Amino acid sequence: MNTSSTRQQQLFNAHRSMRALHAANEALTDATADLLGINKTDHRCLDIIQRHGQISAGQLAEAAHLSSGAITTAIDRLERVGLVNRVQDPTDRRRILLEIGPAGATIGWQVFEPIVNASLAFFDAYSDEELALLSTFMERCAEHIREQAVLAHERLSE
Numbered sequence: 001m002n003t004s005s006t007r008q009q010q011l012f013n014a015h016r017s018m019r020a021l022h023a024a025n026e027a028l029t030d031a032t033a034d035l036l037g038i039n040k041t042d043h044r045c046l047d048i049i050q051r052h053g054q055i056s057a058g059q060l061a062e063a064a065h066l067s068s069g070a071i072t073t074a075i076d077r078l079e080r081v082g083l084v085n086r087v088q089d090p091t092d093r094r095r096i097l098l099e100i101g102p103a104g105a106t107i108g109w110q111v112f113e114p115i116v117n118a119s120l121a122f123f124d125a126y127s128d129e130e131l132a133l134l135s136t137f138m139e140r141c142a143e144h145i146r147e148q149a150v151l152a153h154e155r156l157s158e
Contacts, residue, residue, distance in 0.1 A: 035111045054097040
């Protein structure tokens with residue numbers, strides 16, 4: 001096998017591995033959404049809110065690629081089951097922000113604590129240098145996937 005075809009095979013193997021990782025993450029998302037009693041769209045919104053701390057509905061809609069009507073419905077569902085609170089923006093009284101509520105934090109931790117602990121144990125097998133490389137690699141993968149999602153959404157609007 002020549003170098004060019006070996007490289008091509010390695011590139012395809014890496015792509016297949018990324019797809020397998022994505023599929024495994026989707027399976028975990030499905031399972032945790034079921035444990036939380038919410039759908040995948042609401043799970044995605046909840047994850048975005050959790051990572052941002054506080055976020056406006058408009059920012060959430062943009063991050064989740066949802067219309068204003070769809071985001072309002074998702075927020076209403078998340079608020080109704082006690083996972084999210086609407087709070088007044090302390091710097092602009094006209095604006096409402098979303099945050100994980102106390103019940104959401106408690107319920108979320110019950111669902112995610114075993115996953116976090118298992119992940120920490122999994123990563124503990126790696127050296128500090130390997131962890132730095134893995135973190136950079138995963139951040140770059142996440143950015144690549146986000147870029148591809150944006151491009152896919154753009155193709156939808158063509």
